[in-house]
Amino acid sequence: MSLLSPGTRGLKALRSTNRRRLLDLLREHGEVSRADLARLTELSATTVSSLVAELADEGVVSEGGVDDHSRTGRTGRPARLVRLVGGRGLVIALNLTREVVHAAVCDLSGAVVLECDRRIDVDRADSLTRIAALVDELAEQAGQAARERISRLVVAVPGVVETSTGHVVSARVPAWQQLAPGPVLAAATGLETHVENDADLCALGERSFGAAVGLDDIAYVKASWGIGAGLVLGGRLYRGYHGGAGELGHMEVAEFGDLCLCGNRGCLETQASLETVLAALRVVRPEVRTPADLAELVQAGDRAAIRAVTDAGAAIGRTVAALCNVLAPQAVLVGGELAGGGTHLADSIRDAVERYTKPLTAERIVVLPAELGSRAALLGAVATAVEAETTP
Numbered sequence: 550m551s552l553l554s555p556g557t558r559g560l561k562a563l564r565s566t567n568r569r570r571l572l573d574l575l576r577e578h579g580e581v582s583r584a585d586l587a588r589l590t591e592l593s594a595t596t597v598s599s600l601v602a603e604l605a606d607e608g609v610v611s612e613g614g615v616d617d618h619s620r621t622g623r624t625g626r627p628a629r630l631v632r633l634v635g636g637r638g639l640v641i642a643l644n645l646t647r648e649v650v651h652a653a654v655c656d657l658s659g660a661v662v663l664e665c666d667r668r669i670d671v672d673r674a675d676s677l678t679r680i681a682a683l684v685d686e687l688a689e690q691a692g693q694a695a696r697e698r699i700s701r702l703v704v705a706v707p708g709v710v711e712t713s714t715g716h717v718v719s720a721r722v723p724a725w726q727q728l729a730p731g732p733v734l735a736a737a738t739g740l741e742t743h744v745e746n747d748a749d750l751c752a753l754g755e756r757s758f759g760a761a762v763g764l765d766d767i768a769y770v771k772a773s774w775g776i777g778a779g780l781v782l783g784g785r786l787y788r789g790y791h792g793g794a795g796e797l798g799h800m801e802v803a804e805f806g807d808l809c810l811c812g813n814r815g816c817l818e819t820q821a822s823l824e825t826v827l828a829a830l831r832v833v834r835p836e837v838r839t840p841a842d843l844a845e846l847v848q849a850g851d852r853a854a855i856r857a858v859t860d861a862g863a864a865i866g867r868t869v870a871a872l873c874n875v876l877a878p879q880a881v882l883v884g885g886e887l888a889g890g891g892t893h894l895a896d897s898i899r900d901a902v903e904r905y906t907k908p909l910t911a912e913r914i915v916v917l918p919a920e921l922g923s924r925a926a927l928l929g930a931v932a933t934a935v936e937a938e939t940t941p
């Protein structure tokens with residue numbers, strides 16, 4: 550039994566595509582009436598109205614001004630014009646991974662103005678100085694006019710961000726253990742700075758711009774060097790009491806399993822992280838070193854690579870099923886570097902959710918590959934900035 554009927558899957562994808570077409574048009578034309586949006590997209594007036602209302606609710610577009618038809622020469626009642634809120638502000642988004650910082654300057658509609666990757670070893674005491682320098686460099690590259698519109702910096706980190714102190718707690722970035730990067734970066738760059746867990750930002754990115762548009766209850770599973778979940782519940786990001794919600798990788802799956810970086814034993818991460826998959830695969834494919842190598846093999850149909858990813862998916866899927874029994878989300882999005890090269894990881898997690906989640910709940914959950922790839926956290930940064938700009 551499929552968890553998602555082909556009809557539902559098609560409708561969701563269509564809505565996501567329509568939304569993007571509408572945003573592209575607004576980016577291209579500036580201000581457009583609803584009637585002209587319908588004409589240019591060839592969508593029905595009802596569909597355009599519903600998409601505009603949804604985008605306005607999220608603060609991505611606003612309606613105002615009046616089209617007096619002077620430009621088009623048309624007659625009739627003057628129409629209000631839809632425009633991107635993103636036309637005003639810009640955000641610098643950073644996604645910190647183990648060795649590379651993915652950086653982008655985006656407008657609030659999710660359009661990427663410029664983007665670059667920089668090799669920075671995050672786990673060093675001086676990494677924040679280098680990150681602040683990168684922010685300055687991006688602002689410089691964006692040019693004078695754009696620089697004045699940059700108002701925020703949003704940073705995705707591979708660890709738990711303590712709600713009360715802003716400290717980043719991550720076994721993968723021990724150098725930051727007692728450090729609150731938010732205030733340090735804000736002081737160094739002069740920008741209002743938000744620091745969030747990377748899986749959390751991926752969830753927000755997919756919800757605003759990717760596979761989960763319009764959904765209020767989702768779990769984004771980020772399967773990479775670590776395994777984490779970003780949770781949006783009732784339309785809000787759920788961080789837990791201290792910021793540590795969604796640490797899926799530290800659910801115990803083997804009582805006498807290997808020790809984990811967190812200090813416990815037999816955590817999911819010790820069996821199904823990118824590191825364990827690459828190590829297992831190297832026994833038969835010694836040339837595989839990086840996530841890109843793995844994705845390439847999977848894409849080429851290599852049986853051993855697909856088996857390794859599928860087995861990891863089965864292990865991850867059992868814990869996702871437990872999560873689904875507790876939270877009953879509408880959708881589970883599967884992303885992260887372990888998901889590269891095809892839909893095998895998502896397919897395997899879907900099988901496990903179908904098998905181990907209570908049937909009545911499983912029938913209502915869709916398990917989908919994430920759509921935004923390595924840009925998910927960057928676009929989640931945009932969603933965070935939009936919320937900050939539009940929340941009084």
Ligand SMILES: [Zn+2]
Binds near residue numbers: 798799810813818
């Ligand atoms: Zn652990």
